[in-house]
Amino acid sequence: MTGIPEESQSLIKRILATAAIDKNGIYRLPSERVLAEKMGVQRSIIRNALSSLEFFGFIERNQGSGTFLRMPRLSFANLYFDIASQLGYISLDTIEDAREMFEKMLAEEAATHASDEEIAELERLSDLMVAVEGFEEKVEADYQFHLVLAGMTHNPVIMLFYQSIASFIADLLRKRRSIMKGLNESETRINSNHKDIVKAIAARDPDAARAAMEAHFAHWERENMLMNLLMQ
Template sequence: MGVDLSFLVRSLAEQATPEPGTDLLRLPTERELVASLDISRGTLREQLSMLEMLGFLTRTQGRGSYLGVPDSSFIQLYFDLSSELGQLGGGQFRSAREMLEISMTEAAARLATADDVDVLRGLVDEMVRASAAGEDERALEADLDFHRHLCTVVNNPIFTLLHDGLSHVLRDEVVDRRRIAVEREPLRPGENRVIDTVHYGIVDAVENRDGEGARSAMRHHFEVWSSLTGEA
């Protein structure tokens, strides 16, 4: 019979010792774990392999096994598998991203420093310059970096985990949506694309520490994108 993973992690954490200079917990030997958990060696190895696959466990040859919190690849895998199995769809991912980013931007308006505002404004400037030069890939990366930096400003590991997971599963769609928006908004000399300049309103609200204004600006950002790509 298998062991409940949450119970196993809790039991392992209670027996593990902190590894100096890291956030990892070093586990006792396999023999000690079999005795303390009162399970078979085969069951233990099976469950440890599962934890390793999920990113909660790392093994180092000659040094032992370590328990730790997985990086964003954990939730990226979950979203990928859920999408492939048809349990979650694009509309749900998009809706979750919009709700997350609207709330995140409101928080950023309270927490951003002057340096953060400079970084955000610089990234919008980079979008505008890249689009004007016809470098759509560079504009896309500046756009992604802009939203990633908002997440960095908030500095909440839960937001970061969700943001990284949603950005991963939606990346191909974001690339396609920008391509469609670029095709539908050809640049004339001296003009800038609204899909880029709409970000300035977000920066202004964050700089003014206007939480409600930041929410409205981010909501408007998504509305602009939807209008250009033909999505409801």
């Protein structure tokens, strides 16, 4: 909650701490009146705090049944990255650098933790990248491939982070595919890179999976440099 006044952060944390599990196993907050009495503040202050929590998806308010805690919508994290990008704190290039480091680790983890069903889905998506003809369809298959890869870690923190930068990843993949568009040999190599990643993960070989992912990014860097030279 960086950027929120300290007193407001404290109030929000105190409000969330009052949640108790109800008979249905759901965390429920007390009423506005009870919260105001507990916190020693006016109900309008509690109402504003609850509105903020609801806006970002931390609570769900149902008239007649109460206010409940819930996992926040990903739009909360998406908004953070979108604003950080607009303000110039991050860029597609910095996200691409972070993603490269991140996905090398993902490939290793996937080789250890992925289920047979997940590997089959990854293989289906790598085949789909070749089979579909539409540009956006290829981008979508590529995006889903990397999303499934992140899910193979079975780590909710990794999934939350990856989905938080989803729009940026889609833009990066679109940029890559756009550069390679019409360069059949380059696109074939990129598609082959994806198959090499799947093969290594299916073999349960973390080192080979990381190497395949490194080759995937190295090929992209070469193509990107070449295109930059051609455009000069």
